[in-house]
Amino acid sequence: MAVKVLSPGLMTTIQDMGRPGYYHLGIPIGGAMDRLALRTANMLVGNDEGAAGLEAVFMGPELEFTSDAVVAVTGADLPPKLDGQAMECWTSFPVKAGQVLSFDYLRSGARAYIAISGGIDTPPALGSRSTYAIGALGGVDGRAIQAGDELPLGPSSADAAGKTVPDALRRAPGSPAELRVLPGLYWHRITETSGDRFFEETWKVAGEADRMGYRFQGGTPLDFIEREPPFGAGSDPSNITDACYPYGSIQVPGGTEPIVLHRDAVSGGGYFMIGTVISADMDLIGQLQPNTPARFVRTDMHGALAARQDRARMLASIREALAQ
Amino acid sequence: MAKQEIRSPLPGTFYRKPAPDQPEFKAPGDHVAKGDVIGLVEVMKSFHEIRSDFEGTLTGFVVDNEDAVTPGQVLAEIES
Numbered sequence: 001m002a003v004k005v006l007s008p009g010l011m012t013t014i015q016d017m018g019r020p021g022y023y024h025l026g027i028p029i030g031g032a033m034d035r036l037a038l039r040t041a042n043m044l045v046g047n048d049e050g051a052a053g054l055e056a057v058f059m060g061p062e063l064e065f066t067s068d069a070v071v072a073v074t075g076a077d078l079p080p081k082l083d084g085q086a087m088e089c090w091t092s093f094p095v096k097a098g099q100v101l102s103f104d105y106l107r108s109g110a111r112a113y114i115a116i117s118g119g120i121d122t123p124p125a126l127g128s129r130s131t132y133a134i135g136a137l138g139g140v141d142g143r144a145i146q147a148g149d150e151l152p153l154g155p156s157s158a159d160a161a162g163k164t165v166p167d168a169l170r171r172a173p174g175s176p177a178e179l180r181v182l183p184g185l186y187w188h189r190i191t192e193t194s195g196d197r198f199f200e201e202t203w204k205v206a207g208e209a210d211r212m213g214y215r216f217q218g219g220t221p222l223d224f225i226e227r228e229p230p231f232g233a234g235s236d237p238s239n240i241t242d243a244c245y246p247y248g249s250i251q252v253p254g255g256t257e258p259i260v261l262h263r264d265a266v267s268g269g270g271y272f273m274i275g276t277v278i279s280a281d282m283d284l285i286g287q288l289q290p291n292t293p294a295r296f297v298r299t300d301m302h303g304a305l306a307a308r309q310d311r312a313r314m315l316a317s318i319r320e321a322l323a324q
Numbered sequence: 325m326a327k328q329e330i331r332s333p334l335p336g337t338f339y340r341k342p343a344p345d346q347p348e349f350k351a352p353g354d355h356v357a358k359g360d361v362i363g364l365v366e367v368m369k370s371f372h373e374i375r376s377d378f379e380g381t382l383t384g385f386v387v388d389n390e391d392a393v394t395p396g397q398v399l400a401e402i403e404s
Binding site for chain 2: 110
């Protein structure tokens with residue numbers, strides 16, 4: 001039971017829910033950038049929610065099946081085709097041995113999640129099959145899939161084809177995308193006016209946006225409060241004495257272009273952080289294309305925790321809808 | 325003679341040259357073979373070659389050098 005890669009797409013990686021527990025050693029959690037989408041794709045094909053699937057960014061792969069399977073594509077609107085025939089997103093469909101899965105042009109979003117019944121069964125590294133390409137860890141030999149790869153599949157349990165996710169439970173960013181931010185840890189480094197403006201302006205996703213971080217541009221450079229550089233920090237006002245970088249933290253090198261660290265984040269460094277995108281909105285970032293307008297929306301800890309509960313309720317609703 | 329369209333599979337920035345100081349891959353009126361590179365789309369810090377699926381004469385570009393493009397957007401037209 002395997003899937004042959006005929007063409008890989010742009011950068012298609014095997015991802016699951018990641019490998020927590022090694023960030024202090026510089027190895028990020030990794031895993032699907034849009035976790036809810038991967039969980040949902042797995043539910044659609046009858047897998048465990050955390051099974052490994054494929055994350056295809058902007059462009060889909062071409063895959064040939066060597067055995068019968070059930071497939072679902074969620075996340076970005078990247079329309080699947082089976083032997084050239086259009087199939088639905090967010091809906092599981094049966095695939096026969098010998099059939100070829102390919103994709104049409106991306107219509108919206110950025111990352112599609114392809115779940116296959118049985119899940120992808122490459123060897124786990126540090127407890128996860130997620131591909132961390134920069135560290136050459138997980139996936140197929142620590143890299144994105146390539147033409148000629150044969151991706152092994154695990155044993156599949158149920159025949160789950162024909163399930164579909166109700167429209168209201170298909171989460172996608174609006175336009176402009178709204179990303180809720182908890183200000184800190186270095187909020188005190190910028191002026192109040194500058195901080196207000198950061199939230200008022202509409203930014204735009206830059207071309208430099210990947211699994212490690214998403215860069216935004218188009219807003220006004222930040223105004224810093226003058227200081228004596230502390231020991232270990234450089235003279236640039238955006239420098240700090242090296243510190244830990246949380247997932248979702250927004251560093252602004254030189255005060256010009258904010259970068260939100262994502263699943264393959266670097267664990268520390270010397271840039272100040274204006275705040276942190278809340279965990280509930282991290283999935284949305286994974287669905288932003290370059291040039292997409294985006295706004296940062298100020299929230300507080302209560303708002304962040306309430307948003308996390310909303311996400312948990314949405315996940316519960318998806319489970320309920322697909323259990324029937 | 326049929327008009328064919330070359331589309332971008334990716335969102336990003338379109339370039340007609342391999343590097344700023346080098347000549348354009350193709351100019352209007354040029355012959356294009358199947359598999360020829362007609363431009364680059366830059367996204368996620370990497371450059372992706374855009375190849376023609378058709379043989380014929382390049383009649384024109386629909387987007388300018390360094391324009392932002394979206395997936396499925398027509399980049400150039402070819403008479404085959």
